[in-house]
Amino acid sequence: PSVDPEPVLVKEYEVEFYVDGVVVSSQIVKEGESAIRPDDPEISGMVFIGWDTDFTNVQSNLYINAEFEKLIIKHTATFYVNGEVYKVVEVEEGKSLVYPADPEVLHFEFKGWDRPMYTRISEDVVITAVLEQTEFLVKFYLDEKLISENYVTKGELPSEPALSIPEGREFVGWDKEIGEVMEDSEYFGTTDVDRTNERMVIGSAVSEIEAYFLSLTYPLVDGDVLTLEENINDVSISWES
Secondary structure: OOOOOOOOOOOEEEEEEEEOOEEEEEEEEEOOOOOOOOOOOOOOOEEEEEEOOOOOOOOOOEEEEEEEEEOOOEEEEEEEEOOEEEEEEEEEOOOOOOOOOOOOOOOEEEEEEOOOOOOOOOOOEEEEEEEEEOEEEEEEEEOOEEEEEEEEEOOOOOOOOOOOOOOOEEEEEEOOOOOOOOOOEEEEEEEEEOOHHHHHHHHHHHHHHHHHHHHOOOOOOOOOOOOOOOEEOOEEOOOOO
16 A cells, blocks of 8 residues: 655744834745845935845744944035136035145135135035236237247336347337236337438437537627528438528
8 A cells, every 4th residue: 555755844934024123024934945025125314234134045033124324425515726626525414624725826826715614514515716816927029029928926027028139120119118017918019220320410410500509699680691501411401480
């Protein structure tokens, strides 16, 4: 006669999942099998990081708790200097913002930041450096050609550049008076045909005319004749009275 085998008893275990002390899932799991993972729980202000017990290959009753960490909120402070990002700082909400070292900007003086020193930060912020220009660019041109450019301290007089005048020409002057530097500036100089010899000849003629008039005895009387030259050393002279 046949004999039926005795049935194999499969053990079962109770598996419970807890969130903040409250059961969110209760399961009966056969020995060696795994419990079904519940949806990740949510608690305001906290971040779920996992369950505190392994629930695969269950070998006993399990009471499993959700583990959380405090949600850390961070804000960003972006510092700008002269239109460019100088530094980006991340700060936990409610904590003090540490400002970066004072920037050094060529030709400018740092005067501070445009936002007050934050003791606590609760939002993303943009902070800009306040700069004051202390040096200005001064350019000199001669006959529309750039011959010199330098930065000059605010309030000081720029030095005139050395001029290289082409042969046969002379420097006429600058288009404006050279003054204290308060902004970026440009000066335009011009040259002209060298008329030094002409001026010397004209000056000699003028001297002769002056000497002639100084030689006269005043007052003049009837009959005295003035000799008014019309040409002296090739300098033409006209007279009016």
